[in-house]
Amino acid sequence: MIFTSILHYFFNFNLFEFLLIVISSFISDFDVFFSKYAKDHNHRMLISHSIIPSILIVLLGIIFNWLALIFSGVAYFIHIIIDTLDWGTNFFYFSKKQIGFKFLITKEEFNNISKYLENYRKPESFFDRKYYNNKICLSIEILLFILMLIFIILFAFQYVLVTLIYFPFLFFHLQRHYYLKKFELK
Numbered sequence: 001m002i003f004t005s006i007l008h009y010f011f012n013f014n015l016f017e018f019l020l021i022v023i024s025s026f027i028s029d030f031d032v033f034f035s036k037y038a039k040d041h042n043h044r045m046l047i048s049h050s051i052i053p054s055i056l057i058v059l060l061g062i063i064f065n066w067l068a069l070i071f072s073g074v075a076y077f078i079h080i081i082i083d084t085l086d087w088g089t090n091f092f093y094f095s096k097k098q099i100g101f102k103f104l105i106t107k108e109e110f111n112n113i114s115k116y117l118e119n120y121r122k123p124e125s126f127f128d129r130k131y132y133n134n135k136i137c138l139s140i141e142i143l144l145f146i147l148m149l150i151f152i153i154l155f156a157f158q159y160v161l162v163t164l165i166y167f168p169f170l171f172f173h174l175q176r177h178y179y180l181k182k183f184e185l186k
Helices: 002-011 015-024 027-037 052-063 067-086 107-111 113-117 124-132 135-155 157-185
Strands: none
Touching: 002 015, 002 067, 002 135, 015 067, 015 157, 027 067, 052 067, 107 113, 124 135, 124 157, 135 157
16 A cells, blocks of 8 residues: 555556555465465465566556556565565466575575474464564564555545555454464464
């Protein structure tokens, strides 16, 4: 929403275009529902966490000469770039390799991930625990939420209600986190 709010200031998007760009920035995370098909149950190894969808969206935007679609592809791409920081993604997809800085996983853990995942009843619990136990990640999440509110108020106030879509997704993440935590304690 930060990115879209800034763009709106310059391009004055209608509600549909504004929502299109916002939704494009997080739609790739819906692949979490298909994580059981991914290597090590890591949804970021699926094609949806590569640059391929963002390139296709930008190309469609160019073909249809629709700036909002081009920016939707850019928003998608920014999400994939950001995801390379914590765990990495299957950035180019065809290489089937996780690319990125992987700040939340040690080299030892990354190289022997199967061994670490065996310690959990659900493999995704490993990733969930590492993320939610990291104070830097949680601080960044809070900071981004505050910046989202500031930027939408400053640059796209007429769409301030769009920020309400943040809460169901926050609820989903937290519900999944507490479910995994509870599941591991059984």
